[in-house]
């Protein structure tokens with residue numbers, strides 16, 4: 492229910508995906524790239540248990556060691572498999588942008604994932620318990636539609652598993668940062684790790700295989716519903732256009748299924764532009780983010796992404812509309828956008 496499915500993107504290049512289903516507490520997709528002297532990973536499996544799945548998959552295709560793990564961004568569902576992977580391959584490089592490393596090394600991340608501070612970890616685990624209780628209550632709430640109760644029931648089961656996984660998880664800061672780009676050379680699978688600008692977070696890394704024309708985007712591209720928290724709408728559009736300009740054959744997103752065209756990318760660009768256009772006149776008012784979101788109409792985009800699926804329509808609003816309007820409002824007002832602020 493909570494695992495990865497392996498997909499071969501080309502000989503020696505694989506994606507471990509959670510698939511098309513929306514998860515309230517997801518695991519980030521993982522890229523597996525075989526070079527001549529070892530395996531390079533894009534993200535880490537989201538927890539020690541997720542990393543176990545990654546390790547089992549690697550063992551099934553190769554006896555080479557993991558030589559490098561590229562973290563696309565700081566979120567725990569991408570970063571928290573690193574500790575387990577380093578037990579298996581202690582010499583692996585862990586590479587990210589400077590902002591990603593800074594966040595993972597900062598106590599600011601304590602609210603979102605376990606680290607070295609026992610007291611903060613206890614608080615984090617208590618928050619997970621509160622979240623699980625909320626989801627269980629919602630699953631029983633007779634005022635909710637049956638489809639929503641079913642969604643909350645599944646989310647509660649997944650969140651309880653997440654809690655068990657977090658009890659043994661510890662974040663590890665990357666060992667290596669890059670500025671602009673870094674190349675991991677290879678005869679067959681050279682890898683370019685690039686920073687195209689701030690997008691979903693302040694430090695999104697993009698992994699590009701120029702020979703195979705495969706791009707791993709991290710959460711710069713997420714389906715079926717993107718995440719809009721503390722992001723950078725105008726720069727994000729620029730990053731998406733740079734990804735499109737790569738003229739990729741395959742796009743492996745941070746969540747969701749592999750893409751082989753730019754239909755969804757174009758949707759994202761259009762949605763972000765639409766949000767900025769609608770938010771611009773509201774920025775001059777003193778509306779709160781919540782009030783501004785009520786003035787913004789994203790019904791067409793919601794229908795395209797979520798269709799008639801009640802559960803997805805709910806999360807389109809909570810994970811995308813409200814947070815992206817809040818981000819766009821701060822951007823338009825010239826206010827700082829801070830990672831982990833909401």
Ligand SMILES: [Zn+2]
Nearest residue numbers: 519568710745
């Ligand atoms: Zn993610």
